[in-house]
Amino acid sequence: MKKKILIKVGTHVLGRDNGRLNYNRIADLVDQIIILRESYQVILVSSGATRAGKEFCQFENEKDPLIKRQMLASIGQGRLFQVYSDFFREHSVVTAQALLTSGNFRNKNSFQNMKSTLEGLLENNIMPIINENDVTSHKESSFGDNDQLAALTGAMLNIDLLVLVSDIIGFYTADPKRDPKAKLIRKVERITPELLTLCENSLSEGGTGGMLSKLKAAELATQHGIPTIVCSGKEPDCLLKAGRLESSGPYFTPVNEKKQLSLRGSWMTTSADVKGVIRIDLGAEKALKENKSLLAVGVTGVEGKFNEKDVVLIQNNEGIRIGTGLTNHSNSVIKEFVKTKNKPKGVVVIHKNHLYTLF
Ligand code: GLU
Secondary structure (H helix, E strand, O other): OOEEEEEEEOHHHHEOOOOOEOHHHHHHHHHHHHHHOOOEEEEEEEOOHHHHHOOOOOOOOOOOHHHHHHHHHHHHHHHHHHHHHHHHHOOOOOEEEEEEOHHHHHOHHHHHHHHHHHHHHHHOOOEEEEEEOOOOOOOOOOOOOOHHHHHHHHHHOOOOEEEEEEOEEEOEOOOOOOOOOOOEOOEEOOOOHHHHHHHHHOEEOOOOOOHHHHHHHHHHHHHOOOOEEEEEOOOOOHHHHHHOOOOOOOEEOOOOOOOOOOHHHHHHHHOOOEEEEEEEOHHHHHHHHOOOOEEHHHEEEEEEOOOOOOEEEEEEOOOOEEEEEEOOOOHHHHHHHHHOOOOOOOOEEEOHHHEEEOO
16 A cells, blocks of 8 residues: 655745746646655645636735635636646546635534545545635634645545645754854754744745744644655755655654544544643553543643533643543533642543544
């Protein structure tokens, strides 16, 4: 069975300075994907619908930026998909389009439908091309630049490698303009708060930054055991190099081992609507590793407002996400457990049947 690779291509990679699509670049990316398909099952998440729409209309008088973006995307998505499809057709590869929203991920039935459709397409050697359904996405729940959409889709499909292709070359240990000793970071073992600050020094040819959203996507992917590469789409053979793990862009090492979760587990750990966070100590972490329930004695902190049967994240004291589960108690009850000196013995906070860990 071939390994799965998900490639996300950002708008800046696909656009020209004159605002039009860069057809040569799209053709080149498709050529590389064709080669990658010899050793991987490939899923493509591509932005660029709004940019493609601008080739037809500008809507300069439209005051609402959201409506403008949605109108442009609805015009451009068909064009973008057609361009990809035509290039893939030259290699006799059939393409399939999927337009998804964050709401689709939160809804368990939609999640199941997306997962089985995409898996079916891959089994039949069809090339899935995914974008956000911009027309139906709300401002608050929009994926925006598709990095999160790519990471979620990747986790849902249990991929082996996530590649985020952008105009970002990398990021430095310090601001290279001020510190001549600043070095390009090549390997990231853990996404720390310091690293998030360093993102401000990310080097983006388009000057747009965007490394923060890449880090968040990489965080989600690596927690699900998926190594992640961020590379520049302007570098020759960027996808082929990424496929060989030889990219010059940063490589994010998986935090947990890749795990084969059930459909419910995969939905719970990636997409369910999380209402809060429960932090646990080392002893509880060890118990969870042994597939035991989470007991009140191991809880050290609680965040958010939730009721019993709500979905909550489980973090260790370093703030690393280790799982998701359905809580037996509200946040206020758990807060009491945390405060009291004599912790109640044997009280189950999350039962093992409703708890999914990432390690
Ligand atoms: N879904 C948007 C598009 O295709 C993504 C825009 C972006 O990457 O910023 O235009």
